[in-house]
Amino acid sequence: MLRSLRRQNPQKEVQAGLPEVFPRIWRYAFSLTGSRDGADDLAQAACLRAIEKASQFKVGSHLDRWMFRITHNLWISELRKDRVRKGGGLPVIDVSEIPDPAQNPERAYDRKEVLKSVLGLPEAQRATVFLVYVEGYSYKAAAEILNIPLATVMSRLATARANLGRKFRDHEGLSNAR
The missing domain is CATH 1.10.1740.10 (RNA polymerase sigma factor, region 2, helix turn helix motif)
Structure with a gap:
């Protein structure tokens, strides 16, 4: 009772x-x-x-x-x-303030690079990526939290993935060229 x-x-x-x-x-x-x-x-x-x-x-x-x-x-x-x-x-964004969540230095570096790249996204993409990929919300729940249409969530995520993919492909190309 x-x-x-x-x-x-x-x-x-x-x-x-x-x-x-x-x-x-x-x-x-x-x-x-x-x-x-x-x-x-x-x-x-x-x-x-x-x-x-x-x-x-x-x-x-x-x-x-x-x-x-x-x-x-x-x-x-x-x-x-x-x-x-x-x-x-x-x-x-001050990259030195990004928390270091892992003990493994190589893995920590990779996580820091990914987080730095995500934090470098435009605010709308960054918030959407965080809610869906970090917090695990469905596209529908993220749309409700952000008060935007479901299609906008999908578009922001697709654009963010393309931006991140391009950045890491470019970074990989620079690393392989050395």
Whole structure:
């Protein structure tokens, strides 16, 4: 009985689910901002917004998808504010801040190169690639999170794959020429 009451309270469900979802939200924020400080700020802002707007969370739905949507919307708002304030575009990504997830130096280098290449994609492609290939969301779920048509998700992924493939083919060609 007590458990069913908790599940019917969106505020408590959001607060209880945030610790589990936070690492994934932080990784997504990092993929958007390209820096650890930016990811910290964006992920914390998303959590604060989720707590403030918890009454809008539909109990029983996917907290992670709701949080990704909040994070994405906050990022878009921040980009718009930056463009108005300084006429700037996307942030410059500091490659030295990319986390090193593996112990094997060769594998770590490969992962870092792939992550660097993904972070170098345009923001729309980068966010879509992250949601589908890193987080494992279906195309449909990614479309819902990003609030775009399914065909746009497919197009962004195809373009990102082509860009990444071209970059790695060019890189491979340079390595073989040496």
